[in-house]
Amino acid sequence: xxxxxxxxxxxxxxxxxxxxxxxxxxxxxxxxxxxxxxxxxxxxxxxxxxxxxxxxxxxxxxxxxxxxxxxxxxxxxxxxxxxxxxxxxxxxxxxxxxxxxxxx
Numbered sequence: 001x002x003x004x005x006x007x008x009x010x011x012x013x014x015x016x017x018x019x020x021x022x023x024x025x026x027x028x029x030x031x032x033x034x035x036x037x038x039x040x041x042x043x044x045x046x047x048x049x050x051x052x053x054x055x056x057x058x059x060x061x062x063x064x065x066x067x068x069x070x071x072x073x074x075x076x077x078x079x080x081x082x083x084x085x086x087x088x089x090x091x092x093x094x095x096x097x098x099x100x101x102x103x104x
Contacts, residue, residue, distance in 0.1 A: 004035040004051075013043040018072055018080065018089040021051045036060065048072070048088055 004019035019035035034053040038044060041059035048069035049055065055067060072080035077092045093099065 002033050003037065004049075005038060007036075007038045007040075010040045011043055012038075012040065014038075014047055015043075015045050016088045017047045018069070018085065019047065019049045019051065019054070020069070020072055020074075023052050046088065048085065 002022065002024050004022040005014065014036075022035055023033045025033050032053060033051070034056040035049045035051045036044070036047075036054065037056040038059055039057070041057075041061065044060055045064040047060070048066045049060075050067075050069040050071075060067065070082055070084055072085050072089065073082045075081055078090055079092065080089050
């Protein structure tokens with residue numbers, strides 16, 4: 001990805017997200033890629049970030065987010081294997097599982 005999040009909205013919620021090395025580039029932009037550019041970071045919490053430029057506006061609260069996250073060690077489904085990522089990030093649904101975690 002070029003960038004993780006570019007959000008000019010208000011009161012949007014990002015919770016338990018992983019923003020990891022969204023640093024693709026073709027050199028056409030002088031600023032370079034970043035993980036998150038958010039105007040209202042009041043509802044960004046328990047997120048894990050790491051990349052060349054993590055928090056473009058320096059808006060995130062480092063007490064509520066991990067701004068120097070360890071390598072998540074993603075598997076082929078982009079599920080993090082690193083133990084500190086338990087309960088954080090994307091998890092694919094198991095066959096027969098509903099998005100709320102219950103059976104179909």
